[in-house]
Amino acid sequence: MNEPIYVTQPVLPELAEFIPYLEQIWKNKILTNCGPLHQQLEKELCEYLGVDYISLFNNGTIALVTALQALGLEQGEVITTPYTFVATAHSIVWNKLTPVFVDIDPETSNIDPKKVEKAITAKTVAILPVHCYGIPCEVEQLQALANKHSLKLIYDAAHAFGCEYQGQSLLNYGDLSVISFHATKVFNTFEGGAIICHTAEMKQRIDRLKNFGIVDETTVDGISLNGKLSEVHSALGLLQLKTIDKTLEARQKIDENYRNFLQNIDGIKCISRLHLEKDNYSYFPIVISERYPLSRDELFEKLKANNVFARKYFYPLMTDLNVYQQFKSEAPNAKQLSEQVLCLPMYPTLIIEQIQMIVDVIQECAK
The missing domain is CATH 3.90.1150.10 (Aspartate Aminotransferase, domain 1)
Structure with missing residues (x-):
């Protein structure tokens, strides 16, 4: 009882349970580039979370950067909350977009849709709310605003793994949702993250963007980053899902x-x-x-x-x-x-x- 009590500790399986996964990686000799364990984790996460398409990333920040890029947002303003981790705002600025910060509802700690509506201008291209602490935003009101003003709606859902709202995964709302698998999160892959989308076409676009924009051996159709999740990280995710x-x-x-x-x-x-x-x-x-x-x-x-x-x-x-x-x-x-x-x-x-x-x-x- 005299030992320090930290705000969080990572959830880890027994080391002996992880060894067989490492042995499989050594046997396959595939360490990255969307290998078999990566593909298996995507499939099992879709089933567990109740989502149609998921693209794994090396961390949630690169996933946020890529989500904005995937929606073709090249210039303009993105309305977001000041009550968040720096990655939310950083992802906007990295895309050469302008963050517009609006106030929150103090009861939920989430962005206030009324304040969002007042902040919309001709320059606004998207809304980037955060499901703070995993508590759902006012998703219906935000979607109505996005529809009315033809805006993209991307959720920073870093805290919302496994949360369900109104009969479905909270991750199914908006155009895209981004989650984090950082060591401090309820589900971790050491480091990692993901984007949830709704169509095969969008998943293909996201998967290309997280791999330098590569289409095939001779074609690159975009200037983007390397956001791939390794097989070792994917292996931990598969094991973590068994006890989530x-x-x-x-x-x-x-x-x-x-x-x-x-x-x-x-x-x-x-x-x-x-x-x-x-x-x-x-x-x-x-x-x-x-x-x-x-x-x-x-x-x-x-x-x-x-x-x-x-x-x-x-x-x-x-x-x-x-x-x-x-x-x-x-x-x-x-x-x-x-x-x-x-x-x-x-x-x-x-x-x-x-x-x-x-x-x-x-x-x-x-x-």
Whole structure:
């Protein structure tokens, strides 16, 4: 119990279970370039997630960059949220597009469709919302706006692996959805990511773009990056899929324990996840309001002093970073949430005694 408790730990299988996959790779002598394990993982992920087409990538950031490129967005403005990880905004700028940051709904932490509509101009070409913490955006309203103004709709769904909303995968909404398989995510392939699309033609375009734009041995039809996922990463993904449901069950129990233990602490609010039909419990964010005796930063330091390493996620806002000062916009809801939110440790092997100890620190500070 004296060991550090970090905000997350990667889920890994038993090493002995991974060895046979490595032996198969050594036998095949295929390490990359969409080998047999890569193809098998794409097939099994489609079945598990309930999606038609998926293209694997070496990470979620390259997948985001490629998603914008795949939709032919060469110039113009992309409306997005300032309450996100830097990869969301970076992918826009890498494509020489202009990010337009609008405010969020403080209840969901997701982009506010009303603010999106006000930000649409003749220069707008796309909307790039984030399913923050795996909580679904207002997908119907955003799709209606995209249809009305002939805009592309790409979801940064890095947190949304396995989430279901209104009877289907949350990844099926929009023109494209991008997910991350980073080590910290509920499903990881060491590093990795993917784009979900809806047609064979779009998958073919995406697959070419993630392989330098190569069509065949003598033809290249686009200037793009190398985003392929290796066979070793694919092998881990296949093994992780075998236990993903147990992983999600363990995360659900931790979520329930946190909510039960924290419910009577004044000034501490747990962000609701009630709209999901199937959740992945990817994070456990709490909001520290003015009624709590300590500020968010003070509680963060108090937890750290007790060997508990929470995370201010997302802080600072994109628009508060020096590299995005030129795109500064007013987003008071996002600003306030970024200064009050704290993600508590969340991973499947977190035990009840550790959860209770974390809550005890929070409870003690409330006195």
